[in-house]
Amino acid sequence: MKPNERYAVPAIVLHWLVAGLIIATFIWGLVVAGMPLSPAKFKYIAWHKWAGITVLALVAVRLLVRVLKRPPELPAHMNGVERLLAHGGHLALYLLMFAVPLTGWLMSSAYGFPVVMFKLVQLPDLIAQDEQLAATLKVVHETLNWIMAACVVGHVLAAIKHHVIDKDGMLYRMSLRGPRQ
């Protein structure tokens, strides 16, 4: 595999960093949502918010990297439908990586619990306090999360399919180590 067939190093690092953070924040969100109100819950919600905003920031950098350095071409064996699915899936993932943290931020503003990153920097409220709107945004945030979970599962299955069935070395595009020689 030629070097130009792999993603740029910053893109690879960001991919795995964001992937790990998204999975952790998703599970953390589920844990926190089921907790009764307690000091621990306050703390855990804060961590969830910090992680989510961190994802938002990293994804913004990722998008910039992607724009500056075009991702490698898809393997030649892929047909039109597969290409459409691949591009559609990546587009959906990018949209969701922005929409999920943004709806979380909106929800925080609407609930009247602003985000204070790492207890230091208070983020501006995107909208005014409104408990009803907050409840709606919570449903939107949760729904988008489940859609994103489905997209991530699809993404992983597609990667496995490329690796196991197509054997096209696709996984190495996103690996820091590259293919074994």
Next chain:
Amino acid sequence: MKQLKLIPAALLLAAPLLQAAPLDAGKSQINFTMKQLNVPVTGSFKKFSGNVVLDLKKPEAGKADISIDTASISLPTAEAVGEAKKADWFNVAKFPTARFVSSSIKNLGGGKLQVAGKLSIKGNTRDVNAAFTARQEGALTVVEGVLPVSRLAYKIGEGDWADTGTVADEVQIKFKVAIPAGK
């Protein structure tokens, strides 16, 4: 000459004694802001009543006695309101009323007043002291100020909640009291 000087004083004395006027609850507000992990969370008490006497020309003679219905607490979420009413917080079943009674009002000039008094919440009474501003708004005298209190001094947030690493000890109570013109 001496007699002439006494005339204004006599007039003042002759003026109808200041009556305790009920505050205008519709135009008054009692809000508070607490911080949890540095996140400012604002709430309020929707129901309160009281009598306030305040003549801006003679604020030292003023008096305030305000009772707050603790069950009227409002917080960003219904879950938080439910929690705040429980025994660890305001214990509204046992302590339905919080009360502020002034003990002295000092005129600092320029519409500023130093108000001292006793604040009782959840069966605990503490001396409090804060600067307020007073101004005339049409027929209303509006007094505003922020009273910083320690929630733990009143045992607000007991048990696990006593941990100030999550919910800070200092709570800012913001008063806006509108007093109709005395009769």
